[in-house]
Amino acid sequence: xxxxxxxxxxxxxxxxxxxxxxxxxxxxxxxxxxxxxxxxxxxxxxxxxxxxxxxxxxxxxxxxxxxxxxxxxxxxxxxxxxxxxxxxxxxxxxxxxxxxxxxxxxxxxxxxxxxxxxxxxxxxxxxxxxxxxxxxxxxxxxxxxxxxxxxxxxxxxxxxxxxxxxxxxxxxxxxxxxxxxxxxxxxxxxxxxxxxxxxxxxxxxxxxxxxxxxxxxxxxxxxxxxxxxxxxxxxxxxxxxxxxxxxxxxxxxxxxxxxxxxxxxxxxxxxxxxxxxxxxxxxxxxxxxxxxxxxxxxxxxxxxxxxxxxxxxxxxxxxxxxxxxxxxxxxxxxxxxxxxxxxxxxxxxxxxxxxxxxxxxxxxxxxxxxxxxxxxxxxxxxxxxxxxxxxxxxxxxxxxxxxxxxxxxxxxxxxxxxxxxxxxxxxxxxxxxxxxxxxxxxxxxxxxxxxxxxxxxxxxxxxxxxxxxxxxxxxxxxxxxxxxxxxxxxxxxxxxxxxxxxxxxxxxxxxxxxxxxxxxxxxxxxxxxxxxxxxxxxxxxxxxxxxxxxxxxxxxxxxxxxxxxxxxxxxxxxxxxxxxxxxxxxxxxxxxxxxxxxxxxxxxxxxxxxxxxxxxxxxxxxxxxxxxxxxxxxxxxxxxxxxxxxxxxxxxxxxxxxxxxxxxxxxxxxxxxxxxxxxxxxxxxxxxxxxxxxxxxxxxxxxxxxxxxxxxxxxxxxxxxxxxxxxxxxxxxxxxxxxxxxxxxxxxxxxxxxxxxxxxxx
Numbered sequence: 001x002x003x004x005x006x007x008x009x010x011x012x013x014x015x016x017x018x019x020x021x022x023x024x025x026x027x028x029x030x031x032x033x034x035x036x037x038x039x040x041x042x043x044x045x046x047x048x049x050x051x052x053x054x055x056x057x058x059x060x061x062x063x064x065x066x067x068x069x070x071x072x073x074x075x076x077x078x079x080x081x082x083x084x085x086x087x088x089x090x091x092x093x094x095x096x097x098x099x100x101x102x103x104x105x106x107x108x109x110x111x112x113x114x115x116x117x118x119x120x121x122x123x124x125x126x127x128x129x130x131x132x133x134x135x136x137x138x139x140x141x142x143x144x145x146x147x148x149x150x151x152x153x154x155x156x157x158x159x160x161x162x163x164x165x166x167x168x169x170x171x172x173x174x175x176x177x178x179x180x181x182x183x184x185x186x187x188x189x190x191x192x193x194x195x196x197x198x199x200x201x202x203x204x205x206x207x208x209x210x211x212x213x214x215x216x217x218x219x220x221x222x223x224x225x226x227x228x229x230x231x232x233x234x235x236x237x238x239x240x241x242x243x244x245x246x247x248x249x250x251x252x253x254x255x256x257x258x259x260x261x262x263x264x265x266x267x268x269x270x271x272x273x274x275x276x277x278x279x280x281x282x283x284x285x286x287x288x289x290x291x292x293x294x295x296x297x298x299x300x301x302x303x304x305x306x307x308x309x310x311x312x313x314x315x316x317x318x319x320x321x322x323x324x325x326x327x328x329x330x331x332x333x334x335x336x337x338x339x340x341x342x343x344x345x346x347x348x349x350x351x352x353x354x355x356x357x358x359x360x361x362x363x364x365x366x367x368x369x370x371x372x373x374x375x376x377x378x379x380x381x382x383x384x385x386x387x388x389x390x391x392x393x394x395x396x397x398x399x400x401x402x403x404x405x406x407x408x409x410x411x412x413x414x415x416x417x418x419x420x421x422x423x424x425x426x427x428x429x430x431x432x433x434x435x436x437x438x439x440x441x442x443x444x445x446x447x448x449x450x451x452x453x454x455x456x457x458x459x460x461x462x463x464x465x466x467x468x469x470x471x472x473x474x475x476x477x478x479x480x481x482x483x484x485x486x487x488x489x490x491x492x493x494x495x496x497x498x499x500x501x502x503x504x505x506x507x508x509x510x511x512x513x514x515x516x517x518x519x520x521x522x523x524x525x526x527x528x529x530x531x532x533x534x535x536x537x538x539x540x541x542x543x544x545x546x547x548x549x550x551x552x553x554x555x556x557x558x559x560x561x562x563x564x565x566x567x568x569x570x571x572x573x574x575x576x577x578x579x580x581x582x583x584x585x586x587x588x589x590x591x592x593x594x595x596x597x598x599x600x601x602x603x604x605x606x607x608x609x610x611x612x613x614x615x616x617x618x619x620x621x622x623x624x625x626x627x628x629x630x631x632x633x634x635x636x637x638x639x640x641x642x643x644x645x646x647x648x649x650x651x652x653x654x655x656x657x658x659x660x661x662x663x664x665x666x667x668x669x670x671x672x673x674x675x676x677x678x679x680x681x682x683x684x685x686x687x688x689x690x691x692x693x694x695x696x697x698x699x700x701x702x703x704x705x706x707x708x709x710x711x712x713x714x715x716x717x718x719x720x721x722x723x724x725x726x727x728x729x730x731x732x733x734x735x736x737x738x739x740x741x742x743x744x745x746x747x748x749x750x751x752x753x754x755x756x757x758x759x760x761x762x
Contacts, residue, residue: 030641046610049617049683053575054544057504058463059737065465068414070508072361073471074549076430080485085702090590091294111175114195119164125262127250127292128162129154137229140166143219144212146240149247152326157199158247158629159227164192166225171195175532180228181211188222198230200346206235212243224425232402251724256293259299273306290323297322302336320431327435331443334660344379345396352400354450356425357436358457358472362409362464364397364425370457370465371400377449405429413464434475441476450476451487458505478519484509493530493541495569503537507544514550523550524557539565547580555584563600566611575609578614585619586652592749594666595618601673609677616674621687622652623694649698651691651705658704668711673722675712685725688712692729695741702741706748713749722749 044736052058058066117433130136130433139145139162149155163171163218169191176389190196192711200206207215218225230236230244237244251703260278277527290298305315331350334343348371401408404427427433440446454476456468489509514523527545530538543565553557559581566577586591593615600612625648647655653671657664675684688709695702713719728743729737 001757016090018443019560031288032265044493046613046679046683048079048575049578049614049680050621050687051575053579054504056721057500057544060332065430066467069362069464069467070548073468073512076426076433077362111173112159114173116170118529119160119370121262122157123164124265125258126157127254127258129248129250131160131245131248132158132162135197135247136162136165139163139225142216142243143225144228144243145576146230146236146244147247148236148244150228150403152291152329153247153249153405154294155229156412157292159195159229163195163225163227167191167193180207181205183215183218185222188218188224190223192224194224194226196226196228198228198233199231202233207239207240209239212239216243232399248293250291252292252295255295256299264302264468267303267306267699270303270306273303274673277302279308290544290690291326293326294319294322302736306575320435323431323435324439327432327439330436331439344375347379348372348375348396349400349403351378353404353436354440356404356406357429357433359465359468360427360430360433361411361424361426362468363411363422364401364582365415365423366462366465368397370453374449374453377453383444383594387577401425405432415555418640433622437472437475441479447483453485455488459501460706464506466501466505467508470508473505474509474710475510475515477513478516481513481519484513487503489513492593494535494537496537503541504544507541508548509540509598510545510552513549514553520553522549525555528561531564532704535571536569538566540576543573543576543580545578547583547659549587551580551584552587552589555589556596558584559592559596564598564612566614567605567607570605572612574611574614576616580612581615582618582622586622590656590663594670596607597670601670610679613677613680617680617683617687620651620653620671620674620684621690622651624648624650624655627652627656647698647701650701651692651694653702654691654704654708657708664708664711668708671708672712673720676718688722689725689729692726692737694746696738702744706745709745710748710752713752719749719752 002181025072034058062508073348095251101249128591135145135147135158143157145162147155160171163261169189170193171193172189173185173699174194174196176197177527178196180196191413198206210666215226228240228243230240260274264274299316301318304310305312312317319608322761330353334350339734351374352371355367355374356365359367396406400406406425406427409424411422412419413422439449454473455468458466458473460466460469471482474614477489490500495506497501510527514520523545527542530542534542543562546558546562551562562577562581566574566581581593581596597615600608600615603612624644627644644650647658650658653667657667671684674680675688677684691708695705708720713722723746726737726742726749730739730742
């Protein structure tokens, strides 16, 4: 057949379907009960209709495992356009009243005295963290305090505020190169407070406990104080053990309120405008997850808007710029740290953060190992003759997690339809994965090791590894489609069957790239071309891409493309096309799929009817647990389907019809047509047997399943076929259906009535 099969030039049967029963009965239902036409035996044509057409691509694993991590990505990593990527050259300065200002200084403050006006300003707008008074008492009693926390979370502000409270003379800074192991007394002035940030890998070797005890003695003798700002790092833990205190984040709303009050004191004429903006639900509601530095930038934007320099839309659109600048600060110090083992450790922290951006909400060990593999790629790219090693017995788990603003949570990793407990790592702030990937993608020299790393991960046999790698490739493609499409997606979409995983990864990447509103039309244009004129491999890739969320965005168009693919070359790709159609249904496209399937079943082209039979069989074989998140799908009432979570073992069609009785008749008519079709009789009976068996796992579904079966018994032959099925299950030698349950199904089928829910459960 030609490339335009199904729509253009597909041969049609000489005789249209006949009429009979509920709908499009045709010769396959009544006129040709043996399933033979023109001497060709088609009785086993649909024997594999409910099999997994992507099993080889999944690497022998069930698709549910991969879908778990696809769905968590969709829930947490939201990217709707190029504005998501803010960093590098896209970060803009801000002008207020004709004066150019910046969100905050990205470089460390220079060593030396801290101006009194800076401390006064900090004191007025500082929001006390939880346990602030305890920290103050501890500093007063020990003269030395190490504030530990992730960079950018307000550690420095808290340290300066503490020093301003205890120093009788002034507050000063030491540079990160200061050697605490041999700090001379002459550097410590009585009554002074000193602040220093510890940067692993920068400057001298970390001090030992004896050095810190000596330093504390110096501070006590000189009657001065010191606050050290440190990340979570194993190299500091022993030396500073007696002086470490974790620095919590301040309450974001209090930070916002104090910052607005501070600006009002400076600009009383803007009081009304700033108070209104501070109370804005759109701004205040989003501030809860923001860091102190982000809130300072937000208030700066509010001032600029109040003065008429920028619009409200520009203010809200730019409010996330400081997050991108914050993420940039994670990576830019790497360019200044001297090469060596200490710098290697900072590279590993950076690659852990990148790996966590890709594998957010996955097992921690997966994140750690993926980060190590990326570190090897980057370290080798920087020094090609070098073979970087690992600190085999070093355990940085808690440090890496804390310094990345992440946490460890209990989770379940699915293996097929079963699950095993695991410890997951995830970013506390769901905006960070996109911000991290957006920043590193803008650094041109890292693209090669990054894409090489993602390529290797996409070939991993574990579904949660290759699925996340594919999604990351798609997100990167959405930001630079011309580069990634020609570099990765297009070549992989052409891969032969021996490399079918490449095609699956390309399909998932296209789905992820299409989440960018600007890129989606390009993706749909490519898929349209593949579906109608592409090679077999490209058509397969296109059908698979439409089986993800992309297919639901224009369900009618997607189903038309799937019909063309499924009917091409006498249904060569019908298994994957029907799989995609069933996935659109499960993702919430119920009405468009029902409409199209009814049309397909009545079509006078055999290949179209057989595609419909395959799709219906797949839908009928779904459980309620297979229903995708309808709120994400945006096609049905999410609240209505939430109750299905308690019926995950039910057949999906039965559960949905029980929730919405208006769907019962269309569902029954659909299944009835397939059950009466000769090529589909055997697989349909296998599906219905699984429906009946579902009652052994959840007895609450027995009544609704019995009602559905009763309505399928449209005439004596239908009822005889169903009764034979129940009888065969009752007589099964290995797992006989309980007699009481079998009797209930038989009574419902014989009487062609619904078994009352009030009937005693077997």
